[in-house]
Amino acid sequence: MIAAARIQGPVRVVGAGLLGTSIGLGLTKLGVQVTLEDSSPANLKLAIDYGAGVRASEGDNPALIVVCVPPDVTAAVVARELEAFSNAVVTDVASVKAQVLAELKTLGADLSRYVGSHPMAGRERGGALSGRADLFVGRPWVISANSLNAGPSVALVEDLAIDLGSAPLKVSASEHDRAVALVSHVPQLVSSLLAARLVEADAADVSLAGQGLRDTTRIAASDPKLWLQILTANSTEVAPVLKALEADLHSLVESLENIDQAGSLATVSRALEAGNRGVERIPGKHGTKAATYAQVVVMIADKPGELGRLFNEVGEIGVNIEELKLEHSPSAPVGLVELYVLPSVEQKLITDLEERGWKIAG
Amino acid sequence: MIAAARIQGPVRVVGAGLLGTSIGLGLTKLGVQVTLEDSSPANLKLAIDYGAGVRASEGDNPALIVVCVPPDVTAAVVARELEAFSNAVVTDVASVKAQVLAELKTLGADLSRYVGSHPMAGRERGGALSGRADLFVGRPWVISANSLNAGPSVALVEDLAIDLGSAPLKVSASEHDRAVALVSHVPQLVSSLLAARLVEADAADVSLAGQGLRDTTRIAASDPKLWLQILTANSTEVAPVLKALEADLHSLVESLENIDQAGSLATVSRALEAGNRGVERIPGKHGTKAATYAQVVVMIADKPGELGRLFNEVGEIGVNIEELKLEHSPSAPVGLVELYVLPSVEQKLITDLEERGWKIAG
Numbered sequence: 001m002i003a004a005a006r007i008q009g010p011v012r013v014v015g016a017g018l019l020g021t022s023i024g025l026g027l028t029k030l031g032v033q034v035t036l037e038d039s040s041p042a043n044l045k046l047a048i049d050y051g052a053g054v055r056a057s058e059g060d061n062p063a064l065i066v067v068c069v070p071p072d073v074t075a076a077v078v079a080r081e082l083e084a085f086s087n088a089v090v091t092d093v094a095s096v097k098a099q100v101l102a103e104l105k106t107l108g109a110d111l112s113r114y115v116g117s118h119p120m121a122g123r124e125r126g127g128a129l130s131g132r133a134d135l136f137v138g139r140p141w142v143i144s145a146n147s148l149n150a151g152p153s154v155a156l157v158e159d160l161a162i163d164l165g166s167a168p169l170k171v172s173a174s175e176h177d178r179a180v181a182l183v184s185h186v187p188q189l190v191s192s193l194l195a196a197r198l199v200e201a202d203a204a205d206v207s208l209a210g211q212g213l214r215d216t217t218r219i220a221a222s223d224p225k226l227w228l229q230i231l232t233a234n235s236t237e238v239a240p241v242l243k244a245l246e247a248d249l250h251s252l253v254e255s256l257e258n259i260d261q262a263g264s265l266a267t268v269s270r271a272l273e274a275g276n277r278g279v280e281r282i283p284g285k286h287g288t289k290a291a292t293y294a295q296v297v298v299m300i301a302d303k304p305g306e307l308g309r310l311f312n313e314v315g316e317i318g319v320n321i322e323e324l325k326l327e328h329s330p331s332a333p334v335g336l337v338e339l340y341v342l343p344s345v346e347q348k349l350i351t352d353l354e355e356r357g358w359k360i361a362g
Numbered sequence: 363m364i365a366a367a368r369i370q371g372p373v374r375v376v377g378a379g380l381l382g383t384s385i386g387l388g389l390t391k392l393g394v395q396v397t398l399e400d401s402s403p404a405n406l407k408l409a410i411d412y413g414a415g416v417r418a419s420e421g422d423n424p425a426l427i428v429v430c431v432p433p434d435v436t437a438a439v440v441a442r443e444l445e446a447f448s449n450a451v452v453t454d455v456a457s458v459k460a461q462v463l464a465e466l467k468t469l470g471a472d473l474s475r476y477v478g479s480h481p482m483a484g485r486e487r488g489g490a491l492s493g494r495a496d497l498f499v500g501r502p503w504v505i506s507a508n509s510l511n512a513g514p515s516v517a518l519v520e521d522l523a524i525d526l527g528s529a530p531l532k533v534s535a536s537e538h539d540r541a542v543a544l545v546s547h548v549p550q551l552v553s554s555l556l557a558a559r560l561v562e563a564d565a566a567d568v569s570l571a572g573q574g575l576r577d578t579t580r581i582a583a584s585d586p587k588l589w590l591q592i593l594t595a596n597s598t599e600v601a602p603v604l605k606a607l608e609a610d611l612h613s614l615v616e617s618l619e620n621i622d623q624a625g626s627l628a629t630v631s632r633a634l635e636a637g638n639r640g641v642e643r644i645p646g647k648h649g650t651k652a653a654t655y656a657q658v659v660v661m662i663a664d665k666p667g668e669l670g671r672l673f674n675e676v677g678e679i680g681v682n683i684e685e686l687k688l689e690h691s692p693s694a695p696v697g698l699v700e701l702y703v704l705p706s707v708e709q710k711l712i713t714d715l716e717e718r719g720w721k722i723a724g
Contacts (some may be wrong), residue, residue, distance in 0.1 A: 003577035120572055134661060134721075137698070140570060171566075181565035187556060187578045192637025194552050197544060197603055199640045204533070205541035209503060209644050210482055215577040216549045217644065220637035228631050232621055239618040241559055248555050249608050256601040259594055269590050275554025278475050278561045282571050282579065299496060305407055305677025307686075312674040315667030324669075324686070336499070359496075 003028040003060030006159035012037065012062035012088070014077055017120065019093050021131030024052030026154035026164045029133050035060050039069075047128040061085075064156055067092040071229040075103030081305035082110050089153045091117045091160070095180060096233040097144045114145040115157045116173060118180075119166060126223060131242035144173040181237035188219055188227060189242060195220035293322050294338045294346035299359040310337060310358065317352040319345045367392040368521035374424035374450070376397065376439055380411035380484065381455050382430030383493030386414030388526045391495050396423050401431075409490040423447070426518055429454040433591040437465030439610065444472050451515045453479045453522070458595040459506045459535035477519045478506040478535055480542075488585060489541060492707060506535040543599035550589060551580055551604060557582035618707035655684050656708035658701045661721040672699065679714040681707045 010033040013020045024034045031330055034053030038044035048055060065081045065088045067074060074094040081090050090113060097116045104114060121139040141161035145154045152169075161168040171179070195217040198206055231238055252271050255264035258270060300306040314321060323340035341349055350360050374394040386396045386409060389711045400406035410417060427443045427450045429436060436456040443452050451463045451516030452475060456462055457476045466476060483501040503523035516532075523530040533541070557579040560568055593600055614633050617626035662668040676683060685702035703711055712722050 053561050086372050120570060132659065134659075134698070137661070142570070149412065154558065169570075171570075175566070179570045182559060182563055182567050184574045186559065187575050189614060189633065190552060191574075191578050192634050192640075193607050193614070193639075194549060195640030196610060196633065196636035197548065197607060198643045199543055199636055202541075203643070205415055205544050206643050207645055208482060208504070208531075208533075208541045209545045212553075212581045213545045213549050214644060215580050216553050217637070217641045218577050219574045220641040222634075222638075223636060224634035228627065231618065231630055232627065235618040236619040239615060242611065242618065245555050245559060246608065246611050248558060249604065249611060252551060252555070253601060253605050255562055256593065256597040256604065259597040265590065265594065267406045268593055269586055271558065272554050272584075272586035274558035274561055275579070276557075276586060278554075278557030278559065279579045279582040281560045281563070281565070281568050282576060283569055297494065297496075299499070302555050305674075305680075307683055308670070308672075308674035308677030310670075310673065312670035314477050315670030318667075321669055336496070337692070342625070359406075 001348045005032050005163045007032050007156070007163050007252040008063060010035055010060065010062050011160070012056060012065045012081075012085070013068060014038070014055060014065065014081060016043050016052065016128050017068060018126045018128070018130050018136075019119065020066070021050060021052045021128040021159075022121075022133065022135035023066055023068065023093075023164065025050070025131055026136065028053055030163055032163070035062065037235050043128060047131070050128055050131065052128070052131065062088050062166045063340035064088060065090045066160070066162060070226065071100075071233050075100045075107065075109075078114060079104055079107040079109040082113055089113050089115060089156050091115050091157045093117060093119055094233075095184075095230045097142075099136060101144075101146060101173050101203055106141055108228075112150065113153060114146070114147040114155050115149055116146070117157050117161070118142040118144070118176060119161070119164075121166075126226070134165060136161070139166050140169050140170045141166035142176050142333040144171060144176050146173070175235050177237045181234055181241050185231060185234055186240045186241045186245065188222065189231070189238070191217055191220040192246070204281045211333055293340035296341060296346060296349055296353075296360065298337045298339065298353060307337070312342040313353065313356055314339070314349070317349060319349045366628040367394050369518070369525050370425060371395045372397055372422065372424050373421060373522075374418060374427045374443075374447070375415060376400070376427060376443060377430035378405050378414065378490050379430060380488045380490070380492050381416045381481065381497075382428070382496065383409045383412060383490040384497035385428055385430065385455075385522075385526065387412070387493055387495035388498065390415055390582060390601055392525055394525070396530060397424065405490060409493070409589045412490055412493065414490070414493065420702060424450050426450060426522065427452045428522070431641045432588065433458055433595050437469065437471075440476055441466055441469045444475055446545070451475050451477060451518050453477050453519045455479060455481055456595075457546075457592045459504075459538045461539075461595040463506075463535050468473050473508055474510040474512065475515060476508070477511055478508070479513050479519050479523070480524075481523070483528075488588070489501070492625060496527065501528050502531050503528035504533045504538050505530050506533060506538050508535070537578045539596050543596055543603050547593060547596055547600045548603045548607065550584065551593070551600070551609040552607070553582040655702035656705040658703060658708060658711055658715075660699045660701065660715060662699055669699070675715065675718055676701070676711070677719075679711060681711045718723070 011027055012035045013024050014037045016036055016038040027034050035056040036047055036053040037056040063083060067077050069077050071094045074092050078090050078092055095118055117139045119136050121136045143157055158168040251267050255267040258264055300310055319341055321339050325338040354360055373389055374397045375386050376399045378398050378400040389396050397418040398409055398415040399418040403645055424447060429439050431439050433456045436454050440452050440454055457480055481498050481503045483498050505519055520530040613629050617629040662672055681703055683701050687700040716722055
């Protein structure tokens, strides 16, 4: 079978969890031959039944091997695969890159055929059954080549990313680890610390929680076992960022404890303003700087079909929804749908929806 | 005009910002007579033009006065209103309650006619033009009665909340301030501190930001001037929560700096697990414990009408969407719509959508 893909295969996937299964599903859909391996026979059978590939067998001759095992065993498995398949390029998907590379050096692995990578995609739930063929669509896929890699090896891993709908980004292992410490690992820990404050709190106090608390603590629900491995492997990059945050936090606590002292208000104010400036640096949709969308809020009854009726009419009006949010209504049988649209079409959307009988806020 | 509302009015609203204008709009829609006052003539004119009420005038005799001015001047304005209108009940909407009450005591105000309150609603944008009649629909509205209040005064403020679609919750001033420190003020500061780490970071590092960073830093975009007042007024409740978080953070930093030392892994692991337990305590939609909804992900083209077509068909299928999220697709002309539904209808939704030609993830 000729694959409708850049990758010619066969591709061997080692580790049939969320990422391995998703890669298998995506490549299989493209007609690429995928062989699967997992240390757990039950897990392996599940992924095969799920359609992620066929069972690996003696005599397989993969062109590319993708190691999708937990971070703490990634280097050992990569080294074993490089040894067992002397013609294959081996990549991995671990969320930390420098430590894997260092361990491979220690193990004396053939680094010329190892190209580290990290698809920036995931879900809060893991496991083969959470796998989806389109998990990587539209996400960045970091490719961390090393100095011994030849061009074609790197291109093969880039082709894997492109075939799965990702945007390959060349970033060195150390740059990658520094970046994810900042944009992923520190936010994870800060979210956990914030949520931890709720453990001993009065239920009545927690019941006043709004969207701000929900958003800031959502990722605190992530898997502690996986995150312990990630944080351990990247502790040298995470610690300094977290320490700088601790210093800021310390002055904030001191200022709040002595709010009438000279300088206290300025410290609190500076912290809030720095937060404003920081959040402005986060890129928005389509990789561009966050656009300021206009918000239009529509009230709908909380029953089947209402969203359909609304969005169908928005489509008829011809306006594209850039972002949307369905608001919680803790005690009312109505929903508030927040539509975010380009400012240039805001007025048309409001006028046309009102003409059609929708209740717009304001 | 006889009002289709519990409140008989007239209601005097002092301060025509986001909250005052929204209260005026909501009551006016119900046929309640609203008079408006604002220290800024331009602001007052805007709110009147916007339909939030009529200009206050000599000889007004309000039954209820709602003070909607910034926290730092709330007590002074409440005291003035109590003095000027000796038959009226006066409430306020400030996000902190104990300090306002203490200041009123110092000012020798008639506390029997002052019933503090705090509608738990808002938007990141302020001002009269952001006002909406339904801003309070489905939100809790804290009523902090004091020991001198008579039943009818408290009932009047509860009626205001109910008329505007809110759920009134009786919570004392000190309990309120302790609760909002935990669920609102500390999350605000932590979000600001996290976002502040991005200010000096490499743009390339920030470009790897995903949904986790976006969610944890969203509220860091809030107005520093307003938050400085809130945090100043509630510093005695905020400081201890933040200090406890600082202690947790400090052990985390030490553990990450000495990751190979005995006990370090346990400390990091405990922090992550405490985060899991904390986030489980946050109530979900409709005030119940967060239900575990099943997630169904649908791919759609990023163009007008696609969401309409999708939700229209979901309505035809007869499934209610409990939550939804439109995912960012930084480099692809497709959108991923995450639908959250009751687990009992997940399979039907997937089967029916696929029959209708929709591309479901997996």
